[in-house]
Amino acid sequence: MDAERRTDRDLRAGYAHWWVLPVVVVVVFAAAVVAVVAALPVQDLPLPDPMRPLYVRIMLAALYLIIAIVVVNLIRHYYFTLNRLLGRQRHPYLDLDTADWPRVTVLIPAHNEERVIGDILTALLEVDYPRDRLRIMPLNDRSTDGTRAIVDGFAQAHAGLVTPFHREDGLAGKAAALQDALPLITDDIVLVFDADYIPGRGLIKQLVAPFFDPEVGAVMGRVVPLNADVNLLTRLLDLERAGGYQVDQQARMNLRLVPQYGGTVGGIRRRAVEAIGGWDVRSLAEDTDITMRLLLAGWKTVYQNRSECYEQVPETWRSRMRQIFRWARGHNQVLRKYGGRLLFNRRTRLAEKIDGLLLLNIYLMSPIVVLGWVLGVVLWYLGVTKPGLIVILAVTSYSTLGNFAVFFEIAAATHLDGTRSRVRLLPFIMAGFLVSLMAVARATVTQPFARPTRNVHWHKTERSERRSRWV
Amino acid sequence: MGVGPAILVLLLLTLAWTLLPFVPGWRELVRKSDATALPIQRRSEVDVRHFAQGFRAYVDRTLAGILERSRRSGAAVSGELADGTPYLVVPGSEAEAEIPADERAYCSRLIISTRDLRLPADCVHAAEVYAAGDLAGGARSVYRAALADGALTLVAGSASLRWLHAGRALTAGEGCRLCGRASSDESVRLAPGCSFERLHAPLLTFGDAAPGPEPAAGAPDAAPLAEADLRGLVDTMGGRWLVKGDFELPPGRRLEHDLVVEGAVILRESSHLKGSLKSRGPFRAERGVTVAGSVVGQRDVVFGPGCSVGGPIICEQTLTIGAGSIVGSAAKPTTVSALDILVEPGARCHGTVWAHRRGEVLVPAAPARERGVTA
Numbered sequence: 001m002d003a004e005r006r007t008d009r010d011l012r013a014g015y016a017h018w019w020v021l022p023v024v025v026v027v028v029f030a031a032a033v034v035a036v037v038a039a040l041p042v043q044d045l046p047l048p049d050p051m052r053p054l055y056v057r058i059m060l061a062a063l064y065l066i067i068a069i070v071v072v073n074l075i076r077h078y079y080f081t082l083n084r085l086l087g088r089q090r091h092p093y094l095d096l097d098t099a100d101w102p103r104v105t106v107l108i109p110a111h112n113e114e115r116v117i118g119d120i121l122t123a124l125l126e127v128d129y130p131r132d133r134l135r136i137m138p139l140n141d142r143s144t145d146g147t148r149a150i151v152d153g154f155a156q157a158h159a160g161l162v163t164p165f166h167r168e169d170g171l172a173g174k175a176a177a178l179q180d181a182l183p184l185i186t187d188d189i190v191l192v193f194d195a196d197y198i199p200g201r202g203l204i205k206q207l208v209a210p211f212f213d214p215e216v217g218a219v220m221g222r223v224v225p226l227n228a229d230v231n232l233l234t235r236l237l238d239l240e241r242a243g244g245y246q247v248d249q250q251a252r253m254n255l256r257l258v259p260q261y262g263g264t265v266g267g268i269r270r271r272a273v274e275a276i277g278g279w280d281v282r283s284l285a286e287d288t289d290i291t292m293r294l295l296l297a298g299w300k301t302v303y304q305n306r307s308e309c310y311e312q313v314p315e316t317w318r319s320r321m322r323q324i325f326r327w328a329r330g331h332n333q334v335l336r337k338y339g340g341r342l343l344f345n346r347r348t349r350l351a352e353k354i355d356g357l358l359l360l361n362i363y364l365m366s367p368i369v370v371l372g373w374v375l376g377v378v379l380w381y382l383g384v385t386k387p388g389l390i391v392i393l394a395v396t397s398y399s400t401l402g403n404f405a406v407f408f409e410i411a412a413a414t415h416l417d418g419t420r421s422r423v424r425l426l427p428f429i430m431a432g433f434l435v436s437l438m439a440v441a442r443a444t445v446t447q448p449f450a451r452p453t454r455n456v457h458w459h460k461t462e463r464s465e466r467r468s469r470w471v
Numbered sequence: 472m473g474v475g476p477a478i479l480v481l482l483l484l485t486l487a488w489t490l491l492p493f494v495p496g497w498r499e500l501v502r503k504s505d506a507t508a509l510p511i512q513r514r515s516e517v518d519v520r521h522f523a524q525g526f527r528a529y530v531d532r533t534l535a536g537i538l539e540r541s542r543r544s545g546a547a548v549s550g551e552l553a554d555g556t557p558y559l560v561v562p563g564s565e566a567e568a569e570i571p572a573d574e575r576a577y578c579s580r581l582i583i584s585t586r587d588l589r590l591p592a593d594c595v596h597a598a599e600v601y602a603a604g605d606l607a608g609g610a611r612s613v614y615r616a617a618l619a620d621g622a623l624t625l626v627a628g629s630a631s632l633r634w635l636h637a638g639r640a641l642t643a644g645e646g647c648r649l650c651g652r653a654s655s656d657e658s659v660r661l662a663p664g665c666s667f668e669r670l671h672a673p674l675l676t677f678g679d680a681a682p683g684p685e686p687a688a689g690a691p692d693a694a695p696l697a698e699a700d701l702r703g704l705v706d707t708m709g710g711r712w713l714v715k716g717d718f719e720l721p722p723g724r725r726l727e728h729d730l731v732v733e734g735a736v737i738l739r740e741s742s743h744l745k746g747s748l749k750s751r752g753p754f755r756a757e758r759g760v761t762v763a764g765s766v767v768g769q770r771d772v773v774f775g776p777g778c779s780v781g782g783p784i785i786c787e788q789t790l791t792i793g794a795g796s797i798v799g800s801a802a803k804p805t806t807v808s809a810l811d812i813l814v815e816p817g818a819r820c821h822g823t824v825w826a827h828r829r830g831e832v833l834v835p836a837a838p839a840r841e842r843g844v845t846a
Contacts, residue, residue: 092767092785095808097518098671098799098822099783200511212765212783214711214729215749229506242509275709298706298713298731308511347705347713421505424495 019087026075056384059375066372073365076358077405080251081412090254094306096209101133103187104208104267109139109174113195114146120195121154121162129204131161135187141167141177174263175286179279182270191267196312197223199265206307207267217272217299218290220249221265221307230315235425236432237313237320242417243410249303257355258295259303263287264311272299285330288360292338295356298347321439328363328443335360366440519652519671519823523618523636530601530618534558534583538603542585549580556581556598561588570594587621606637616651623655627662641672663816667830671823673804677832678794678816696726703734717752720744729764738762740775758793772809782806782822792818 052060106124110117117138124136136158138151148166155162165181178192189211193199203221210219222245228238252259261268263286273279276293283289291301314320335357342348342356407426414423499505518524530538533552541548541560547569548560558581561568568590570578579597582590588602592609599616600606606619610626616633617623623637627644634652635641641655646664653659654671661667661677698704703716710729717734720726725743730736735752738744738760747764748754754772756762761779766772772786776793782805784790784798790809792798794817799805804822812826815833824830 090787092787092808095823095825095827096783096785096806098804098806100781100803100805212747213749213767213785214747214765215731215767217709224509224511226508228508229503232500235500235506238508269709271709271711297708299709308509310508310511346715417509419505419509421499424499426496427492428496428500 019082052384056379056382059379060384063372063375063379066368066375069365069368070372073358074405076355077248077409080255081247081405081409083251083254084247084416085412087254089250090256091304091306093209093213093302093304094206096205096212099209099212101130101205101208102189102211103133103135104129104189104191104204105135105137105185105187106191106193106204107137107139107178107181107185108193108195109141109177110143110147110151110195111141111177112143112145112147114143114150116196117147118150118154119198120193121151123198123200124193124204125154125158125161126201127199127204128201129208134161134204136162137181137185138162138164139167139177139181140164141172141174171281173281175279175283176281178286179281182274182278185270188270189267190270190273192264193309194264194311197265197309198226199309203265203307203309206304207265210302210304211267211269213300213302215298215300216269216302217294217297218261218268218301219266219307220259220261220301220303221309222246222249222303222305223262223265223311224308225313226310227312227315232425232428232431233317233320234313234315235422236428239410239414239422239425239429240432241313242413243406245303246305246413246416247409250305252355253303253305255351255355256349258291258352258359259301260359261287261291261294261301265307265309268294269299272297283330284326284333288331288334289337292334292342292356292360295348295352296338296341296345317435321435324436324439325443328366328440329447331360331363332444332447335364363440364444366437367444370437370441519654519669519825520636522616522634522652523654526599526601526616526618530583534560534581538583538585552581558583560585562586588619592626605639625649661832663832663834665832667824667826667832669823669825670820670830673801673821675820675822675824677792677814677818677820678835694724696720696724711746722757776815784808786810789813791815792820794818797821 108117108120121136121138127134138154140148140151151162151164155164165184167177167180170176170180189208191204191207207219207221210216223241225234225238225241228234249259268290272294273290276297279286280289294301314323339357339360342353345353348356407429410429411423411426537548537558537560541562545562547562549558551557557579559568559570560583562585568582568584568588570582570591574580575591575594577595577597581598582588582596582600584602584604584606586602587604587606588600589607590596590600590609590612593611594609595613596617597615599618600614601617602619602621604619605621606617606623608614608617608623608625608629611628612626613629614625614631614635617631617635619636620638622639623635623641625631625635625643625647628646629644630648630650631653632650635649635654636652637655637657639655639657641653641659643649643653643661643665645662647662647666649661649665649667649670652669652671653667657672658674658676659670659672661670661675663678698707698712701712701714701718703714703718705713705715707713707728712728712730714730714732715734717736718730718732719737720739720742722739723741724739725745727745729746729748730744731749733751736748736750736754738756740757741759743760744762744764747766748762749767750772751769753770754766754768756774756778758775759777760775763781765783765785766780767785768790769787771789771791772784773791774780774793774796776795778793778796780796780798781803782799784805784807786809788809789811790807791813792807792815794815796818797820798807798818799821801821805820806823806825807820808825808827810827812824812830813833814831816835
């Protein structure tokens with residue numbers, strides 16, 4: 001399906017009362033459960049048994065809590081998917097084609113990116129943004145390859161438009177580089193692209209448009225894997241990205257919850273970021289960190305599903321595990337720092353608090369699911385069969401690796417994208433989940449023992465040979 | 472069958488059942504029938520003139536020779552293009568183009584004129600219409616799409632289905648329905664009772680009244696509102712003022728900051744906002760209000776008469792623009808976007824006006840607040 005037809009499907013009106021059907025389903029299901037429990041003989045009711053040893057009762061309570069957490073996440077994902085399929089879609093800033101466009105700086109953090117930096121600079125020079133309002137700033141952080149020479153070549157050919165910042169010292173890492181570049185920027189809108197991205201002609205305007213809304217502190221576009229056809233891993237990541245952006249992020253935008261700024265193919269309002277203290281240079285997930293701090297300060301992050309850009313996804317399981325490990329540590333770090341503050345923040349609505357906390361908890365789900373499995377099996381072999389219904393529910397509710405709703409989300413995303421055969425790979429997502437499970441569980445369990453490092457290193461996807469630059 | 476073999480059979484069946492869902496996936500993995508990267512929008516197609524420009528390129532590419540022949544001969548030429556599209560090239564004059572009576576109810580020919588073009592009334596043009604000069608439509612006609620290098624005039628009761636574009640003024644008479652896009656390189660004027668979706672021109676005027684003078688800017692000498700004057704002010708971080716609850720800007724007063732309001736907003740008569748505003752609740756601006764920046768509303772947005780907005784205006788529900796109000800300017804055209812847009816006669820905009828569901832130029836007798844959006 002071509003891009004325009006896919007977009008038409010994305011922009012259809014939707015139904016105002018889409019939520020009626022899922023509410024009816026939930027009510028009918030709950031009524032059925034109540035009816036079944038009511039029909040049980042008294043001795044089979046799942047009531048607390050004071051004769052059980054304390055450790056068994058603790059394990060049961062923990063299992064019930066885990067079930068509740070899984071069910072909450074399950075409802076959340078189903079809610080998002082049904083909203084995306086049936087509800088009214090919000091794209092309030094999409095129509096902005098005529099405006100007194102503000103000045104914007106496009107930052108391209110780069111560390112040893114000689115293979116790709118030329119492509120993104122070429123693409124940015126072809127955008128339809130007014131030239132006198134645009135500045136392109138490659139952020140070369142101590143590259144040891146040919147990155148500097150390439151960047152300087154572009155700067156010489158396009159003086160005034162391309163103004164590089166060659167960083168020679170300071171903390172390593174993308175967040176530190178961005179933080180150092182911030183004082184050099186006078187424009188209020190700063191867009192950030194990783195070096196291996198290729199923006200389309202209209203992308204800059206699309207990403208700038210939301211900043212006409214004074215409430216917007218950050219904007220995020222959609223990343224689409226360019227190297228999806230390489231192997232099983234890239235195909236699975238293509239599906240996961242589709243679910244995450246086409247359904248999850250857009251649903252959060254529709255419902256006025258907390259879309260997440262992803263650190264690339266997006267932008268920030270400089271005044272807002274300065275007001276909250278800039279980028280956290282020690283954060284492993286500076287994008288999640290910025291999203292939360294902006295939210296706490298009353299700034300919103302918006303998501304633009306049509307602002308699409310190609311990216312390279314990891315092609316090896318090893319690099320994928322490293323990526324997940326870093327994301328998990330980063331999310332947990334942000335949860336620890338801001339989870340409590342989010343609960344009591346007066347600038348956020350209750351729905352935003354709940355969604356924000358669920359967003360930050362996402363990488364805790366894996367160890368929780370594993371713990372739930374262990375508890376379920378142990379309790380079963382301890383002969384705790386009286387609340388058998390609960391145990392069975394526990395096993396089945398996360399027998400699909402904790403969250404069948406995610407599969408539904410990904411399938412819905414492929415439907416909205418107009419793709420057909422790639423949805424057949426959905427069962428293989430379990431393989432991806434198993435890998436993620438190990439990486440996330442390891443990251444979470446070892447995090448309390450990890451020593452803070454002095455330097456946060458540059459983390460980036462390994463650059464493979466460039467596929468076709470434009471599809 | 473013994474227990475052992477039975478268990479083995481059960482295990483094998485379970486394994487087969489477990490592996491069954493992977494079979495289609497395995498085939499897709501091997502065949503890669505749907506493995507290419509998703510196509511993404513690389514060109515910006517938000518431009519409202521996109522289809523008109525595409526059609527012009529088609530005319531230049533496909534019809535140039537035919538147009539030249541007709542121009543030289545001075546006679547009408549009809550036939551079929553290579554793709555089977557029937558066409559009628561008229562030499563163009565003061566007289567109406569001659570379309571056979573039996574085709575007027577549904578004319579599937581591409582109608583093209585090398586000069587000015589006048590079309591008969593009560594025609595349904597199922598294919599594009601193009602005039603190298605001015606194009607004057609007939610009353611109560613329907614156009615799939617029309618392009619004029621000169622002026623384009625739709626008489627009362629006409630309708631367009633996809634797009635219209637004029638090199639000079641585009642004028643729509645009373646009760647015209649403009650579905651899709653309508654654009655001009657010079658100006659678009661819609662009479663009362665017209666409905667529209669997406670408009671673009673350096674100047675858009677609504678109603679019969681000639682555009683009035685620029686509304687007076689808010690009193691620059693009036694004392695700016697201070698932080699202490701704002702009830703519900705939560706913070707002023709990053710240069711924007713965040714207000715919990717409702718907000719009212721008193722008459723004649725001015726505010727020199729960006730404003731985000733969680734509740735409803737009322738800007739009283741002749742007040743002035745120097746920055747931009749976001750309202751999560753309903754927004755209302757009384758007579759003579761000026762807003763230098765943008766206005767973004769999650770609920771209904773209403774501008775009274777004689778207001779001035781620098782733009783853009785983004786409204787997620789119904790936007791009403793009062794008589795004599797101006798949005799944007801000739802030097803700084805902007806965008807107005809809402810689910811529904813109601814415009815009182817005498818208002819004007821510069822740039823793009825986009826109603827996602829329905830736009831309407833109100834008839835002067837019924838004030839805006841008494842009307843709903845007609846389906």
